[in-house]
Amino acid sequence: MNVTFSGVSKIFEPDIGALIDINLNISQGEFVYVIGQTGSGKSTLLRLITRELLPSRGTVTVGDFDLRRMRNADVPYYRRDVGLVAQDFKLIQSLTVYENIAFVMEAMSVPKEIVADRTRDVINQVGLWRRRGMHPAQLSGGEQQRVAIARALANSPSLFVADEPTGNLDFHTAAEVMKILFAINAAGVTVIMSTHNQAIVNSSRQRVIELEAGRLIRDEKGGSYTAR
Amino acid sequence: MTTFRYVLRDMWRLVFHHWVLGLLTLITAGVMLWILGITTLFSLNLENILSQLESELVVQAYLVKDSTIDVEQVADRIQNLEYVYAMRTFSPSESLAKLQQKMGSQSHTLDMIGDNPIPWNFEIHVNSAEDVEPLVSALKDMPEVDDVVYAGLVVRRISAMSRISSRVAWIMFVLSVIITALVVYNTIHISLYSRREEIGIMYLVGATRAFIAAPFVLEGTLLAFFGAVIAAGGIIAAYFPAITMIEVNMPLLHKILLNDNAVIWRFCVLLSGFGATLGWVCSYIVVARFIRSITRAG
Numbered sequence: 001m002n003v004t005f006s007g008v009s010k011i012f013e014p015d016i017g018a019l020i021d022i023n024l025n026i027s028q029g030e031f032v033y034v035i036g037q038t039g040s041g042k043s044t045l046l047r048l049i050t051r052e053l054l055p056s057r058g059t060v061t062v063g064d065f066d067l068r069r070m071r072n073a074d075v076p077y078y079r080r081d082v083g084l085v086a087q088d089f090k091l092i093q094s095l096t097v098y099e100n101i102a103f104v105m106e107a108m109s110v111p112k113e114i115v116a117d118r119t120r121d122v123i124n125q126v127g128l129w130r131r132r133g134m135h136p137a138q139l140s141g142g143e144q145q146r147v148a149i150a151r152a153l154a155n156s157p158s159l160f161v162a163d164e165p166t167g168n169l170d171f172h173t174a175a176e177v178m179k180i181l182f183a184i185n186a187a188g189v190t191v192i193m194s195t196h197n198q199a200i201v202n203s204s205r206q207r208v209i210e211l212e213a214g215r216l217i218r219d220e221k222g223g224s225y226t227a228r
Numbered sequence: 229m230t231t232f233r234y235v236l237r238d239m240w241r242l243v244f245h246h247w248v249l250g251l252l253t254l255i256t257a258g259v260m261l262w263i264l265g266i267t268t269l270f271s272l273n274l275e276n277i278l279s280q281l282e283s284e285l286v287v288q289a290y291l292v293k294d295s296t297i298d299v300e301q302v303a304d305r306i307q308n309l310e311y312v313y314a315m316r317t318f319s320p321s322e323s324l325a326k327l328q329q330k331m332g333s334q335s336h337t338l339d340m341i342g343d344n345p346i347p348w349n350f351e352i353h354v355n356s357a358e359d360v361e362p363l364v365s366a367l368k369d370m371p372e373v374d375d376v377v378y379a380g381l382v383v384r385r386i387s388a389m390s391r392i393s394s395r396v397a398w399i400m401f402v403l404s405v406i407i408t409a410l411v412v413y414n415t416i417h418i419s420l421y422s423r424r425e426e427i428g429i430m431y432l433v434g435a436t437r438a439f440i441a442a443p444f445v446l447e448g449t450l451l452a453f454f455g456a457v458i459a460a461g462g463i464i465a466a467y468f469p470a471i472t473m474i475e476v477n478m479p480l481l482h483k484i485l486l487n488d489n490a491v492i493w494r495f496c497v498l499l500s501g502f503g504a505t506l507g508w509v510c511s512y513i514v515v516a517r518f519i520r521s522i523t524r525a526g
Contacts, residue, residue: 052432076434076437079432093426107435
């Protein structure tokens with residue numbers, strides 16, 4: 001899925017410019033790092049893509065969807081094509097690993113047998129089959145993030161949005177998570193990931209979009225990152 | 229089918245997660261709906277008694293003793309009054325015969341009066357006690373009518389009782405519905421509030437609002453339905469013994485009171501359906517409002 005920002009600004013009340021006049025285009029199959037200091041607008045940019053936020057000005061287009069004009073009733077159907085991974089994992093604590101992943105398919109009325117097969121596949125893909133009966137609180141941070149990735153993969157999304165997915169993880173675990181994200185991207189899925197982890201950005205030389213105080217200051221293919 | 233299974237599973241999870249609250253809701257809904265049911269039955273029985281009394285209310289209108297009056301024409305005019313349910317005309321001789329029959333062995337005293345003093349008269353039945361006063365006043369306005377005889381005090385008392393009983397029944401109905409609705413509303417609101425983070429996550433990963441709402445709405449519907457079933461059980465347990473006791477002590481009320489098993493059972497089924505509908509409406513309102521507020525894009 002292509003992602004296009006045209007003249008996008010996001011102003012929070014009373015007058016805080018989280019994003020100012022952003023123009024960018026991300027093509028199908030790209031891997032993009034969104035970097036910048038805390039408060040630079042990285043999360044706001046990703047939340048505009050997942051339609052948790054609406055732009056104050058400009059338009060955000062993802063595939064055929066104009067997110068500003070989208071009806072509320074269509075939002076869940078759009079989100080089924082967008083895999084989301086967050087720094088705080090956003091797992092349902094009362095459900096087990098298996099149920100957290102099966103849930104997204106149950107919400108789509110996918111037949112029981114397909115739910116079982118697909119859930120097993122994605123849990124295996126992130127290497128957590130033996131942990132399937134556990135609740136999120138019983139897992140380590142890295143394992144919880146892998147569950148979140150597995151859940152995002154369950155619907156075979158065309159776009160993968162990861163908001164600081166390695167933010168709470170040690171270097172070794174973060175590297176494992178990145179390996180999974182690269183594998184997803186290799187399958188043709190667009191991946192947009194925000195981070196302020198210098199080592200991760202510099203180790204893989206992908207497209208880098210840098211934000212500073214809500215403005216896009218760099219959009220470079222194969223870019224590096226030096227934290228200021 | 230997968231969705232239906234999920235909704236059921238999640239609904240039970242909700243019920244057991246807040247089981248104390250659920251139990252309290254069940255008991256409160258049960259008690260309030262029991263009061264509602266008993267008040268309704270009491271009111272229905274009172275209505276039966278009152279309508280029985282009303283059907284026995286008679287207004288007697290006596291015409292002026294004047295041979296030029298066209299009795300048939302007067303009868304037609306009275307018959308056309310909106311308060312009249314049924315009417316019978318009595319000639320002076322019929323009236324005298326009736327009086328003689330009533331007096332039995334004392335009827336010979338009537339011979340002392342001489343000529344028959346009773347004029348043409350009408351025995352009028354009304355639809356309800358409230359119609360008596362306006363009918364009497366309409367009759368008194370007719371120049372052909374000499375006198376109107378009716379049980380004024382009884383009529384006023386029956387009218388007042390009928391009005392009070394229907395007001396009390398309405399007040400009890402509204403109170404019971406409001407209290408049950410509030411209890412269900414609060415229980416579901418607490419369920420929703422305790423899972424607000426989960427609801428946000430569900431919406432974020434592609435669950436529709438209807439899918440998220442279904443277990444909560446079902447929980448509210450089920451709690452109110454079982455509350456109503458408990459109330460129905462309580463009504464059946466209390467009503468029949470009470471009716472039997474009343475009929476033993478007041479045999480006159482036999483056949484006037486509602487004592488048909490089928491009717492009472494149907495009433496209980498209706499009450500259960502009413503409880504479920506009330507639960508559904510309340511939980512739908514609270515769930516729709518809550519989910520809309522936390523899934524709105526900023």
